[in-house]
């Protein structure tokens with residue numbers, strides 16, 4: 471039995487919560503490449519961005535230089551209802567693994583939306599309200615972002631229009647009802663309410679929808695509707711900024727006990743929870759103050775960092791968004807239909823893409839059965855039923871802990887447990903029934919996606 475001088479849960483008091491977000495870009499020597507206007511191929515300007523996004527959020531998107539940005543009091547007040555999130559020492563998992571490694575996880579699933587997404591949803595809803603808008607539009611895949619945004623919009627008094635990927639709309643009726651309960655209106659995507667949706671339905675009548683298409687629909691509605699703007703729950707630099715509360719809290723909690731992390735691990739779909747968790751650690755690394763190994767874990771079926779190309783690409787299937795330079799599988803890439811593990815976005819945050827390209831972080835990828843094995847082991851040891859997305863980080867952490875077992879090194883591993891899995895029981899059912907299969911795209915499969923990259 472380990473000597474438990476460190477508590478199972480390290481909590482922070484309200485006065486220790488971050489009052490400013492940390493903008494990692496300010497410390498990056500190689501800044502992430504700017505978003506480009508797809509028509510002119512020139513960097514997007516504030517007026518251009520403000521057609522689609524709230525003005526304050528557009529400013530944050532373009533700000534590569536301000537290291538700390540005040541968190542408005544109203545956002546702090548909302549977040550105090552569910553933050554700080556606990557940093558938990560995984561004593562039970564360590565024991566089960568028989569590892570000398572010390573494992574900590576930051577659990578973001580302790581709010582009704584079930585994930586970290588509420589951190590950015592509350593910020594984005596606040597700025598929309600402050601600008602005097604009537605409402606916001608967005609897309610949601612598995613439903614976590616839509617739920618988080620519905621909650622934030624209900625709190626700040628905004629209309630919330632959600633385009634939900636059709637397959638999730640049908641497979642996750644309760645997720646849909648949670649959003650409706652908070653007052654959001656939900657449309658399965660593709661739909662006949664937009665031009666791009668109609669086009670998709672005409673070309674692919676049997677499509678179950680993609681995140682990329684839902685994004686196109688939500689943007690089309692935002693741009694065409696008076697008093698509405700579009701909001702996005704991941705990928706954008708502003709979202710990573712809002713998510714920095716995860717890393718800032720983690721760092722404060724570790725520092726309180728004089729704990730130094732060696733390895734920081736997170737799952738990466740669009741990169742927001744990972745980008746938020748690693749922000750202060752990567753900041754120290756960029757400033758040459760301390761070194762960390764930082765690992766992004768992604769699904770083998772959608773390996774944007776591990777096997778993607780670093781290139782300008784659209785953020786959506788409908789090719790209506792600005793171009794972002796990122797590790798991408800091509801905006802037409804759709805993971806195999808048997809993929810149940812989340813993290814299915816084709817691209818990656820341009821901040822994380824640049825850091826990865828500069829060799830400042832690593833990427834690992836796992837098949838979904840490996841990930842669910844890790845999820846079940848974690849659930850049995852630590853009690854929390856993890857989201858499939860988060861389970862990628864669990865798998866990464868377990869692998870690193872087992873390496874320590876071989877070498878006898880007492881490394882400190884910190885990973886992000888981005889959410890709970892209660893709305894993912896269809897995926898767990900597949901796993902429990904032995905019906906989960908793995909699909910790893912071949913180089914030829916991936917080449918098809920690369921062939922469609924815009925020539926910039």
Ligand SMILES: *Cc1c(COP(=O)(O)O)cnc(C)c1O
Nearest residue numbers: 614704739740741742743859889
């Ligand atoms: C949305 C989501 C993710 C993936 O998004 P990122 O922007 O890559 O963090 C990961 N985990 C959970 C629980 C999510 O809801």
